[in-house]
Amino acid sequence: MTEHSLIAALSQLVSEGRNPDTMDIDLLPSLEIVKRINQQDKLVPLAIEKVLPEIAQAVDKITEAFKVGGRLVYMGAGTSGRLGILDASECPPTFGVSDQMVIGLIAGGPEAIIKAKEGAEDSPQLGKEDLQAINFTDKDVVVGIAASGRTPYVIGGLEYANSQGATTVALSCNPESAIAEVAKIAISPVVGPEALTGSTRMKSGTAQKLVLNMLTTASMIRLGKSYQNLMVDVKATNEKLVARSARIVMQATDCEKEIAVSTLEQTQYDVKLAILMILTGLDIETAKQQLEAKAGFLRRAVEDNIQ
Numbered sequence: 001m002t003e004h005s006l007i008a009a010l011s012q013l014v015s016e017g018r019n020p021d022t023m024d025i026d027l028l029p030s031l032e033i034v035k036r037i038n039q040q041d042k043l044v045p046l047a048i049e050k051v052l053p054e055i056a057q058a059v060d061k062i063t064e065a066f067k068v069g070g071r072l073v074y075m076g077a078g079t080s081g082r083l084g085i086l087d088a089s090e091c092p093p094t095f096g097v098s099d100q101m102v103i104g105l106i107a108g109g110p111e112a113i114i115k116a117k118e119g120a121e122d123s124p125q126l127g128k129e130d131l132q133a134i135n136f137t138d139k140d141v142v143v144g145i146a147a148s149g150r151t152p153y154v155i156g157g158l159e160y161a162n163s164q165g166a167t168t169v170a171l172s173c174n175p176e177s178a179i180a181e182v183a184k185i186a187i188s189p190v191v192g193p194e195a196l197t198g199s200t201r202m203k204s205g206t207a208q209k210l211v212l213n214m215l216t217t218a219s220m221i222r223l224g225k226s227y228q229n230l231m232v233d234v235k236a237t238n239e240k241l242v243a244r245s246a247r248i249v250m251q252a253t254d255c256e257k258e259i260a261v262s263t264l265e266q267t268q269y270d271v272k273l274a275i276l277m278i279l280t281g282l283d284i285e286t287a288k289q290q291l292e293a294k295a296g297f298l299r300r301a302v303e304d305n306i307q
Contacts, residue, residue: 015147015173015200019193037202040195044206047189054187055214061167061185062141062215063222066101070139072216073131074104075157077121079201080145080171080208081106082113087212093241095220096233102216105130107153124156131160138165143215145208146170147200149177149188158182171211173204187211224297227252227275232298236269245271253278272298280305 022036048055062072074084085104092099106112107127108120120126131142142161144154149172159182161168170183173191180186189211191203220226225233230252236242249260252275259278266284267273276287279302287301294300 013148013150013174014190014192015194015204016198017193018197019195022195025195037195040192040203041206044189044191044203044210047191048207048210051187051189051211054185055211056218058141058143058169058185058187058215059218059222061169062219065139065141065167066219066223068139070137070141071100072102072219073134073136073140073142074102074145074212075127075130075142075154076105076145077107077112077151077153078116079205080147080151080154083205083208083212084143084145085113087209087216091216091220093235093237094231095216095225096235097220097225103134105134105157107151121151121153124152124159127153127156127158128160131157136161136164136166141167141169143169143171143212144179144183145172145212146177146179147173147204147208149174149179151179154179155182171208173200173207224295224299227272227298227302232271232275233296234271236264236271242269245269249274249278272296276301276305 021039025033025036028036065072074088076084085106088102088104091097091102112120142157144158146154155178158168158170158179162182168183169185169187170177170179171187172179173189175188175190177188180188189207191207194200194202194204196202225231230248232248234241234245234248236245245264246257246260248271249255249264250257255278260274263274263278272291273284273287276282276291276298277284282290282305290301290305291298
């Protein structure tokens with residue numbers, strides 16, 4: 001794409017427009033600047049509310065993929081790529097899953113997480129190659145993330161995923177974007193122009209993070225990774241998470257700290273197992289069998305064995 005045609009393309013994007021509410025932002029004192037930014041940020045959840053059906057549709061597809069051993073793969077460049085990697089990296093400690101279950105890919109590779117390599121986003125072939133490098137299959141789901149909705153790296157990845165018969169999802173902050181046309185499911189929260197023109201790490205980035213949080217959290221809940229609203233597949237890998245595990249057991253069972261800790265020690269800090277044992281009185285081996293029979297869905301195991 002020539003410089004002239006790229007300028008023309010950007011001029012058509014909502015996210016690249018000038019915000020009439022912040023034209024004087026360079027003249028304001030600090031408090032007024034942050035007030036203006038805050039006013040704009042308040043628009044983000046309202047924009048997401050309008051695309052909740054599409055988000056739920058993606059959650060259903062991701063859940064189905066997880067159940068057959070598929071993966072969720074995020075792809076993006078710059079801020080969008082970093083947000084995908086952030087959400088992916090938080091899934092193992094939060095939900096006790098493998099670091100291969102949710103994968104984040106960024107144009108330019110790991111170095112681009114810290115240091116911008118914006119030119120890498122211009123290659124559709126690179127998007128295809130990055131998916132091939134992780135042995136992407138039709139069981140997987142790819143979510144292409146691009147505030148502009150036109151990133152070639154993401155388009156290349158989505159087109160390759162389509163050719164493999166996989167589920168493809170586009171997350172963009174511009175309506176009728178290029179990636180929305182390529183993907184089978186389009187999530188397009190339109191947050192409007194940024195407080196600082198073109199700085200899509202702001203409202204657009206916030207919208208992307210909120211949507212990504214929903215995709216993984218809702219999918220994990222559907223898999224039985226929660227009990228009520230407690231994250232019971234947390235892995236106690238540090239002191240804070242050991243304490244959190246005990247607190248979760250106490251909250252789920254209304255037991256004393258000593259009982260929570262002693263039961264967790266018996267289960268090697270398997271929170272689900274500890275909760276099931278305390279609530280039902282089952283011994284550890286029977287509790288394990290009951291959890292396995294319910295595919296790890298704790299509430300169902302509790303309801304079937306409550307005394």
